[in-house]
Amino acid sequence: MVRPVAEETPTDPGARTMHLIGGRxxxxxxLxxxxxxxxxxxxxxxxxxxxxxxxxxxxxxxxxxxDAGGEEFRSPSRAAAVAAGMRAVDGWRAWQLAGQDRLLDSxxxxxxxxxxxxxxxxRRNATRQCVHERLRRARGNADGGTPERVSVRDLLALWGAADRGEQVGRIEADLANHGLVTSPNxxxxxxxxxxxxxxxxxxxxATAEPATAEDRPVTGDDEGDTDLxxxxxxxxxxxxxxxxSVAPNSTLDEAVTKMQLNDYSQLAVLNGPRNLRGAVTWRSIALVARQRSAGTVAEAIDPHVELVTYDRDLVEVLPLLRQREFVFVADESRSIAGIVTTADVARxxxxxxxxxxxxxxxDQTLRWVLGRAMDIGTVRRLCTRAVRxxxxxxLGDYQRILENKEAWDALGWPLDRPSFIARLDEIRLIRNKVMHFHPDPMPENVVDTLRRFTNLLHHYREPA
Known part of the structure; x- marks a missing residue:
């Protein structure tokens, strides 16, 4: 894994070039x-x-x-898609310099x-250099037919990111600039x-490439670089x-054993990785058992199962989950690669x-504490913006108010003010990140930090 190095604002022309293309x-x-x-x-x-x-x-x-029609495009992919009447094309690998047999990607x-x-x-640009070298090597392996495989977590770490937050746009741009996509997305x-x-x-x-604004059908201006x-x-x-999973000719004893060993409520019934026959569930087993002594899974298959692709919007699938309680998930090769249950969604x-x-x-506790300790006139005087x-x-207002010694003393807390303010500032930054609503959960240490701060407020709020 590449250890990320802190970047600084570049000053020389070459550095300005790298700074310019970083993130787009x-x-x-x-060129x-x-x-x-x-x-x-x-x-x-x-x-x-x-x-x-x-x-x-x-x-x-x-x-x-x-040449045909005279339309102009900034994006090679849009130009190629319009020229060929296709939904999407990787234009960098479609266009070549005439007479040179050299791709625009080169x-x-x-x-x-x-x-x-x-x-x-x-050294200030060490991170950019490391990313470039790493992706250039990955591109060589991909061209050679042996694409590198890496976890999403380790991929993000190349850019010094722990989740798919602020740096996602930069990561996608760097991958695209090196002619790479991730499979799955x-x-x-x-x-x-x-x-x-x-x-x-x-x-x-080429339609398998992750959708971006430059790869969509052209309807007007083609200035957009990426899709939201x-x-x-x-x-x-x-x-x-x-x-x-189990095969249709497996015994029910095998299915029941696997379900009990893994605490599953259902198993996929497969004839090969892409041939989903249905599912066997406790309910389907019970229904068959009431009628006769079933010997194989085939007699207890529930064929009414739902299969969705991994990149399907979860919101669209929620009605299916309410109705069926689970759906099977297919990967980019259409193999059955996962399952999502209502319990997974709730968790x-x-x-x-x-x-x-x-x-x-x-937020509510600090507001309650300040409301008991001081009047609104004092609060307005200490805030740097108008508040009614x-x-x-x-949280930023609470920080500015409590940085004032007189306001802090009004709380009567036997705590160190600088330490408290430093932690409050940390929580303000956590709050900003949470409100970006990206799909990755907060690290456990963040949840613990919030919990400990809440407990401290509960302990000291009464003296106010």
């Missing part, structure tokens, strides 16, 4: 500005499967102008190498799910590690909601 996708304009793709360069997109070619020209504004890689070489000796699975760093499929199969993706998916709840939302409710309790009453106060 490289554009044709970037043009670097002298790697002059205006007038001719491009060609060959669809060998159907024997058709499309041609275009790089304009002075760093856009791709299609020019992009030269741009990245050139930019990183300029700042290689500057790292956004739509659990942190411990293992993903492959691979290249998007060629030509018609803040969904909670089925895969965020279920690790894609396979499911416990996940409980984990996500715990810090939210803890913060609410801290105690109900308008935020």
């Amino acid at each position: 996708r490289v554009t044709v304009s970037d 043009q500005a670097a002298g790697l793709l002059p205006a007038g360069t001719r491009l060609r997109f060959d669809r060998k499967r159907i024997g058709t070619s499309f041609e275009a020209t790089v304009t002075d504004q760093g856009r791709i102008r299609l 020019v992009r890689q030269d741009f990245l190498d050139q930019a990183i070489a300029t700042v290689a000796a500057d 790292f956004r739509a699975v659990t942190l411990d799910t293992v993903v492959a760093l691979s290249t998007p499929p060629d030509d018609e199969a 993706d803040v969904r909670l998916t089925v895969g965020n709840l279920s690790p894609l590690r396979g499911v416990e 996940h939302f409980g984990v996500l909601a715990t810090p939210f409710f803890q913060l609410g309790e801290i 009453g105690f109900d308008d106060l935020t």
